Amino acid sequence: MSDADIENLSEAEAKAELARLASVLAAANQAYHGADAPEISDAAYDALKRRNAAIEARFAALKRADSPSEQVGAAPSEGFAKVRHAVRMLSLGNAFEGEEVREFTARVAKFLGLDEAALSFTAEPKIDGLSLSLRYENGQLVQAATRGDGETGENVTANARTIGSIPHRLAGAPEVLEVRGEVYMRHADFAALNAAQEARGAKTFANPRNAAAGSLRQLDSEITRTRPLAFFAYAWGEVSEPLAATQIEAIQRLKDWGFETNPLTKLCAGAEELIAHYEAIGTARPNLPYDIDGVVYKVNDLALQGRLGFRSTTPRWAIAHKFAAELAWTRLEAIDIQVGRTGALSPVARLVPVTVGGVVVSNATLHNEDYIAGRDNKGAAIRGGKDIRVGDLVQVYRAGDVIPKIADVDLAERPKGAVPFAFPTLCPECGSEAIREEGDAVRRCTGGLICPAQAVEKLKHFVSRKAFDIDGLGAKQIEMFYADDQLPIREPADIFTLARRDATNLTKLKNREGWGARSAEKLFEAIEEKRKIGFARLLFALGIRHVGEQAGKLFANYYLSWDNFLRAVRAAEDESSAAWAELLSIDGVGEVVARALVTAFAQAHERESIARLVQELEIEDAEAVTRDSPVAGKTLVFTGTLEKMSRAEAKARAESLGAKVSGSVSAKTDLLIAGPGAGSKAKKAAELGIKTIDEDGWIALVEGL
Ligand code: IVH
Numbered sequence: 022m023s024d025a026d027i028e029n030l031s032e033a034e035a036k037a038e039l040a041r042l043a044s045v046l047a048a049a050n051q052a053y054h055g056a057d058a059p060e061i062s063d064a065a066y067d068a069l070k071r072r073n074a075a076i077e078a079r080f081a082a083l084k085r086a087d088s089p090s091e092q093v094g095a096a097p098s099e100g101f102a103k104v105r106h107a108v109r110m111l112s113l114g115n116a117f118e119g120e121e122v123r124e125f126t127a128r129v130a131k132f133l134g135l136d137e138a139a140l141s142f143t144a145e146p147k148i149d150g151l152s153l154s155l156r157y158e159n160g161q162l163v164q165a166a167t168r169g170d171g172e173t174g175e176n177v178t179a180n181a182r183t184i185g186s187i188p189h190r191l192a193g194a195p196e197v198l199e200v201r202g203e204v205y206m207r208h209a210d211f212a213a214l215n216a217a218q219e220a221r222g223a224k225t226f227a228n229p230r231n232a233a234a235g236s237l238r239q240l241d242s243e244i245t246r247t248r249p250l251a252f253f254a255y256a257w258g259e260v261s262e263p264l265a266a267t268q269i270e271a272i273q274r275l276k277d278w279g280f281e282t283n284p285l286t287k288l289c290a291g292a293e294e295l296i297a298h299y300e301a302i303g304t305a306r307p308n309l310p311y312d313i314d315g316v317v318y319k320v321n322d323l324a325l326q327g328r329l330g331f332r333s334t335t336p337r338w339a340i341a342h343k344f345a346a347e348l349a350w351t352r353l354e355a356i357d358i359q360v361g362r363t364g365a366l367s368p369v370a371r372l373v374p375v376t377v378g379g380v381v382v383s384n385a386t387l388h389n390e391d392y393i394a395g396r397d398n399k400g401a402a403i404r405g406g407k408d409i410r411v412g413d414l415v416q417v418y419r420a421g422d423v424i425p426k427i428a429d430v431d432l433a434e435r436p437k438g439a440v441p442f443a444f445p446t447l448c449p450e451c452g453s454e455a456i457r458e459e460g461d462a463v464r465r466c467t468g469g470l471i472c473p474a475q476a477v478e479k480l481k482h483f484v485s486r487k488a489f490d491i492d493g494l495g496a497k498q499i500e501m502f503y504a505d506d507q508l509p510i511r512e513p514a515d516i517f518t519l520a521r522r523d524a525t526n527l528t529k530l531k532n533r534e535g536w537g538a539r540s541a542e543k544l545f546e547a548i549e550e551k552r553k554i555g556f557a558r559l560l561f562a563l564g565i566r567h568v569g570e571q572a573g574k575l576f577a578n579y580y581l582s583w584d585n586f587l588r589a590v591r592a593a594e595d596e597s598s599a600a601w602a603e604l605l606s607i608d609g610v611g612e613v614v615a616r617a618l619v620t621a622f623a624q625a626h627e628r629e630s631i632a633r634l635v636q637e638l639e640i641e642d643a644e645a646v647t648r649d650s651p652v653a654g655k656t657l658v659f660t661g662t663l664e665k666m667s668r669a670e671a672k673a674r675a676e677s678l679g680a681k682v683s684g685s686v687s688a689k690t691d692l693l694i695a696g697p698g699a700g701s702k703a704k705k706a707a708e709l710g711i712k713t714i715d716e717d718g719w720i721a722l723v724e725g726l
Contacts, residue, residue: 110174351415390464661698
């Protein structure tokens, strides 16, 4: 039914349609807020909400008690302006055991070339909310942004201003100050909010974090104002002058400006003190008025934080020590096999629904065949194998935000007649043989693109947020188009030829169930907008095994243009070629990634499918790193012993200044940094006439940058 039909609806039809929309939207809300797994795109959600509102406007008397217009919905991301963070908002690496905390402090000391005894750290609760960055200019709150993907978030300034614990003005603040912290909801406030929602017949929230997120991401800030949100400050982004010399003093300054800071923040001398404070916070946890899911450790000295810097998405100077996951027992009703984008057969446990850590869980991952099996086909016990059978009583857990897992099986509760699970050796989707390669824990369908499951998953990945991110074309729509013989999308290129290959396609889409004139036109426009795409994004979008977002960026930054890259990858098919050696010389690229990449382009059908796509696109080259540093764009090699900084620090420093660091000297090397004991590399550099400096020369070169 299209939106144009609203004018022709009879009262009975309108009533039925409002009932349908209420149920569809409620399910979408549940998927979005409850499971944090949206089932329809924001655009499709919006279209349904608009349709609901239009029908209600015509038939005011038919408005339902549980009308979707009165409810907190999945706040559409397009409803907020985007904000590019001046300093990226990062996530944290995790530790689960004390041993990993000791490894963390040892790693930090080693990187800095310091004695562990010289280091101190802060330890503070990890608040289970959502992070927010508040920008103050000349002491005035000018912008508030959510984390988003870390680089770009949503502008929620009006909403943030309604939160009582966020000051609007700071006395004596630096000209620019971005305060970062966590928006959260206290248990008592959460319970009261849910009770009020329930009384109004409005939807309730699964847990305080979802309530906080749903409340902050309201398009109407007056709704946010009625929600009891709070904010703990624990970090900062851009600052025009340093806040302090240490983390603990910087937090004190935030407190002096009027921010709430966490009272359980403590300065600790080393791993043992950190772990002791973790235990203490764990003991206090049941009585805290808000949810926490771990303890965050940070190097106290800010100059050392600066030297430690970042890995791709996490700082080297901090780590989150998570609390053990929550557990619950339930029955395993069935084991289904899902086929992923790379053909992996993934077993999924279908469970009798059970609440784990405030969220209802009815599915869990079973990882792979060995995890389920107790024994291999020769009868030998498999390490890590659990012998999980349909009908078993199983223990489910959630660790952080990840998909629920099965921790244990209660063998005493096994029903009589329960048989070992027979893992399929044929793909359940296309019937092709599913094989396990030597050393691979995963069984994979060999059907490639003839396997509909793989093709659909590849397409879903292709349109996903970090890939082509086409508004109105999400997982649901991909499934529809894939199965639609009139409007088929079977490979990425088909998306871009949809409008051109048949002039009636737009009309056909307008008449499809669930679509209307507006949504169809919007989709066609959204597709046009995405013809222009960056190299790194395109490569990631192709969904080549092992080539994720980071690898996409690595290759783009190295090869700069798509044509250049394509030539190199084809040439690298010969593993004795210089092209193959060069591929492996890229920092961060190992054999597994390189081989997966080369293999993908070596297959004619894959290569041709990509070529058809590329024909439809305008690919933007990656920009050469033009950082203002004497080593930007240069290839460096370190050799011999460095005495004033560790090799890891030197390399990280060089990369942060835009240099490439290579492990071997070649004609492409621009500079060799040779410490005492340098041998063959120094000799080779001398032969090739490559400039060589010592460690002091290196420090002089990069000092103060
Ligand atoms: S520090 C560069 N401290 O945890 C590191 N994060 O898993 C910046 N979080 O995105 C984060 N409590 O939303 C830090 N006391 C705390 C925290 C905290 C909660 C969240 C934050 C971050 C996520 C990382």
